Amino acid sequence: MSFTSGPPQTTQQYVLDHLRRAILTGRLAPGSPIRQDALAEQLGVSRVPLREALKILEGEGQVIYRPRRGYMVAELALEDFLEVYRLRQILEEEAVRRAIDKMTDEDIERLEEAHEDVVAAAKSGEIIAMATANRRFHFTLIDAAGMARLCKFLNILWDATDVYRSLYYGQESNRERVDREHRGIIEAVRARDADALVQRLDDHRTGTVGAFSEFLARRDS
Amino acid sequence: MSFTSGPPQTTQQYVLDHLRRAILTGRLAPGSPIRQDALAEQLGVSRVPLREALKILEGEGQVIYRPRRGYMVAELALEDFLEVYRLRQILEEEAVRRAIDKMTDEDIERLEEAHEDVVAAAKSGEIIAMATANRRFHFTLIDAAGMARLCKFLNILWDATDVYRSLYYGQESNRERVDREHRGIIEAVRARDADALVQRLDDHRTGTVGAFSEFLARRDS
DNA sequence: CGCTAGGATTTTGGATCCAATATAAATTCT
DNA sequence: AGAATTTATATTGGATCCAAAATCCTAGCG
Known part of the structure; x- marks a missing residue:
């Protein structure tokens, strides 16, 4: 958004x-x-x-x-969905590898603030606020790479699946999972460990891909 | 284009x-x-x-x-230029890895036709025709991946540097180089050797990046 | 001589209007 | 009755017009 x-x-x-x-x-x-x-x-x-x-x-x-x-x-078929997430994987890896060494203390602070907003919104059940804060969280990371086109492409990819993300956050168990995974991501950033960061972002996405695939398969049948 | x-x-x-x-x-x-x-x-x-x-x-x-x-x-600074080529490297690798096993004999035939058009245009010195054919050559490969968004992103990235590509083709030595490198690419496709193909595409781009960087550095000074 | 303020001019943003095309409905013909 | 064809309606695409903002130019002032 x-x-x-x-x-x-x-x-x-x-x-x-x-x-x-x-x-x-x-x-x-x-x-x-x-x-x-x-x-x-x-x-x-x-x-x-x-x-x-x-x-x-x-x-x-x-x-x-x-x-x-x-x-x-636009409607998303399952294969569109998988494409979006595959491209996100590739492009976000590039983004965070560039970003991780450039990130200032203020950037990391903003990352944590965004995370706290996510948690707060999750607790009070505000799905849209949660989605907004979540987006701020991830793009604090992505923006830090300082690559305008990459950033634009990723925004497009995120927008394409925004509808479904809100659905994902609807479930309590998913909200807990997001909290846990975000903390892991912050940890990796603090440690300036690029490989770990990429790995954790991959895991983070995998959860949503699974849920979405299931949802879409049901919808299309 | x-x-x-x-x-x-x-x-x-x-x-x-x-x-x-x-x-x-x-x-x-x-x-x-x-x-x-x-x-x-x-x-x-x-x-x-x-x-x-x-x-x-x-x-x-x-x-x-x-x-x-x-x-x-829009104007391109050197860093924009490098970003475009870095993103192309990443995205084209993904595209051709997907494409290489999907490509039919007709696809490969069209690839060769496009290459021949490039060579013909190069001989008669028609720069724009050469650029058009060259684009058809590369996107025959990219389209075969069957990923709509990926294809769109790559089109945008190619468009961004189209102006400068025409300049590159202006030089005789570059035209010969393109011919040689394209043949290598076709060879790798025929052999269905993804690693070799990616490598050759990387080399292919490297040449232009060097020439462009030099050109832009001169322009911006 | 340079700088600011005011007004004239250019240029963009948006609304309304009309034409062309596509879609829906009705009528005719088999 | 069903299909095809004609007619009517809805919807998009484009042109023109007007308002608002930005730019440019000039005159006045320090």
């Missing part, structure tokens, strides 16, 4: 934020067409900024566009 | 193709602002499809957008 902070400067940004949230929460369901006229009216804007926002989401693969047919919310 | 083939179905696509070419050939120079009104008039279209095309290019990092300031053609 890479939302812009503060009040939106332009209408397109406002619309973009709204669309991201609507997709994330499932209010715009995967596979459903996006009726520009209705949506624009609902938001109290014209179709122009809406269309520009949709073009951004199209570039990120969040919506599918066919000329003269319009936009629809 | 991922242009749409055939006549454009919508004006946005027409404009998008035009913009890609203009950026590729340097007619829209890196760092220069894009005046929407003038450009739209020049193309004989309104600003609406132009803006949508620009949004696509923004997503690909080809242009930079700042609200209320408009769009400008």
Whole structure:
């Protein structure tokens, strides 16, 4: 969930934020067409900024566009899912290997703060707050690599599965697991142990991949 | 250069193709602002499809957008360059490892055809035709992996340095080198030797990275 | 001579309107 | 009755117009 902070400067940004949230929460369901006229009216804007926002989401693969047919919310097949996680594995390894030696004490501090926010949100059962904090946790690490494109690609990959991540956090046992694994990740960062960090991130992802695969297999049947 | 083939179905696509070419050939120079009104008039279209095309290019990092300031053609610093090539190394390794066992005889045939087109274009000194064929050569390999997102990311990375690639092909010695290296790549594919293929692709890139680094270092001084 | 302030101009962002295409419905024909 | 064809409707794509913001230019001041 890479939302812009503060009040939106332009209408397109406002619309973009709204669309991201609507997709994330499932209010715009995967596979459903996006009726520009209705949506624009609902938001109290014209179709122009809406269309520009949709073009951004199209570039990120969040919506599918066919000329003269319009936009629809993207659906993920199981194989798409596996691709996203495989690419995350590869790219996040690169990111953290670059980042680990660059990270300052403040970075590590922010990492811990984000983790605490995750735990707090988990306790009070706020799923979206938890997802947001979790994202901040992981991207504190990724951003530290200082590679703009890599960061962008990873944001796209995270966005693609955001809907399902919220589902994952719904379960109590998964929330505990996240807490434990995050602590392990922080530990590896402190020790500046790149191999251990990569290993722990891999393990961290594996859990979610398993849960998602199961979920999707059920859905598609 | 991922242009749409055939006549454009919508004006946005027409404009998008035009913009890609203009950026590729340097007619829209890196760092220069894009005046929407003038450009739209020049193309004989309104600003609406132009803006949508620009949004696509923004997503690909080809242009930079700042609200209320408009769009400008992206500039690559040396570090951006190195990032692009590092990411290509990582992602292309993944792509070809997946692809190598999936490739059919027809795929390999198309690979050779593309190579022959590269050589032919090189002989007659047609730089853009050479770049196009070269791209087809490499993406025959990459597409065979059957990973949509990976393919998209790699297209973005290739686009980012297209301008400079044409420069590289300008030199006779480089053209010979490309011929030789491509033959080695085909050989590795035929032998289904993934490790050798990855190695040869790495070597293939190394040559261009060296030339580009030198060029950029001169430019930025 | 340089710097700031004010206004004119350019340029972007968004709304509305119209045309072209796709989708849905109705009618006709077999 | 079912399929095909025509007609009607809904929806997208693009053009034009207007408002708001940024840039540029000039005049006034230190």
